[in-house]
Amino acid sequence: MADQKDPERNPSSIANHDVASGSGPQISESGHPSSSVNQLEGDTAEEHDSPGHAEIDSSYGDAEFDTNSITDTLASSVKRFREEHGRTYHSYGGERSTGLKAFASNRHLEISILMLRGSHHFWTLILEGKLFLAPVKSLQKVLDLGTGTGIWAMDVADQYPSAVVKGMDLSPIQPLWTAPNAVFEVDDYNHTAFDVSPNHDLIHARELLGSVLDWPRLLRKCFNGLTPGGWIECVEPDIKVTSNHMPLPADDPNAQWVEVFREVGQQTGMTFEAAVRLKDWLEKAGFENVEEVVFPIAVGSWPRDKKQKELGMWNQVRLANGMRDFTERRMRNSLGKQDVEIEALIARSRAAVQDSNLYTHQNMSVSLFSKAFTYNLT
Template sequence: MCADEDPLAVDEHPAQDDTDADSAIGDDNASDTTSLRSSILRYREENGRTYHAYKDGAYALPNDEIENERLDLQHHLFLLTFDERLHAAPLPKTLNRAFDAGCGTGIWAIEFADEHPECEVIGVDLSPIQPSAIPPNASFYVDDLEEPWDYSNKFDFVFARFLTGSILNWPKFFSESYKNLNPGGRIEMIDIIYPLLSDDDTLKKDSALSKWSELLHDIFTKNGRGMDSALKYKDQLEEAGFVDVNIVKRKWPLNRWPKDPKHKQIGY
């Protein structure tokens, strides 16, 4: 296990830091030429937000432009966290096919396909919100990860990021991942854990942030999709047949209080 266990140092003078964080995130606008069944594009609208139509209700968050921008910002935060690397785990020696489970806007799959032109990259999501201008070795499909995976060939790398709160049956998901990986293939799971934590108990139980975090955790747990699923990944992966399962922990500070420039930018 490799972890950031020591508390983060606090910047005593955050207002004196005039460094502008780079907020530029790639924006790939292209006309959608993909032909899809009209029912898939007939999004449900609620309180001014739109939600996926395929398997309506299986995923709690919206799929509109506001959410898509948040997903791309989230990708930027992961790149900052992992020093601009698209993956934390070592890649398998043979890399012919990669699978992005719950690909969202497709930003990771597109960048991974650009970085590995020899690899066919397939992204799957409940919403067809990916751009049409994509690398020739990338493709996207509307599908439900909780249904049996039916792909013509197995994969060498399965990548799943921020799926906590999305999957009802994690053992089944890991079983499908294992069955659809070639010998020597690898899976990488990246997720956050709720409720929120603090290094030094400065996040008090009666604070608004702590109450929000607990409520969010409780709601998702009642729906059978707990936000603490990452705590069980190691055991569930091993039960599915995976070996050499390693855990890497990273911290995401909220706001710009850390003294360390990298953590300060992440919190920004």
């Protein structure tokens, strides 16, 4: 992982670029972007909004942190974003919602759907409106591992109508109506019989943390499933939340949360710390020209920069809303924790996430891996 204190190695956002045309992010020979804007790391705490008197942009309102109010406010942000790109979520949201009704109340259902959409919106904001950073020159065959609601796969299918885009997941919650070049199938990438068919130009894997039994095996299968020179792009958050502006307390619940998931990963064999290990795994799987771009994203609305403020709010809501779903079942089933202990950690972790006085951030990693050209000389 790059040095946190070096802003050139940790851009908080990237300059505008055209991935579709092949220009991609400006990657230097050292594997790092050559330019960046709106950096978090070079600022001091005094240069950001005072958390006690945060200058929330008028588009967000001025209410104190409230999960429901901020969720509702950010919902309009998603809608605006989708309309700017030619369509809105509601065109297939109803189909997607039916897959969630079995385990969510109406209000929780609305929040769950929003957060599933919001995760895609959040990552697309980080990537300056791009769906991927890999400098792919043409797309004919694309695979989206762990596609979830299928939003990413459908967007790629819309942008590249000549490409066949397949999304795979364990849950058939994708919409019934899709573009003709977008297909979905139920499959398990952890099953020993799972394989990746050949000749993919791009394989995409986003936020698979805690769901992969054997990353090296899966990545080797992806390597064999790419065309020579094809790309795999892995997008993962580092689960560690930290601050460059002040030391966090010794009993910081964010640190305890990381320890819980480190223990869960050891119990289940499915690590939650993929972000910091992917580069090494893919080099060992045979990929060459491994590039890693790390985006430090605020937790909360403390940055002055409007884009970073919006990303920070999204990240804050993602963490606060996802804390229970992401933590409760795993702590109970894998670690045998009691409800009282689970509730206490969730409450303390949420409070820390919502405390902008800590000036915290979370690293988001986008790793780009090109398959090597190989020749059989025997």
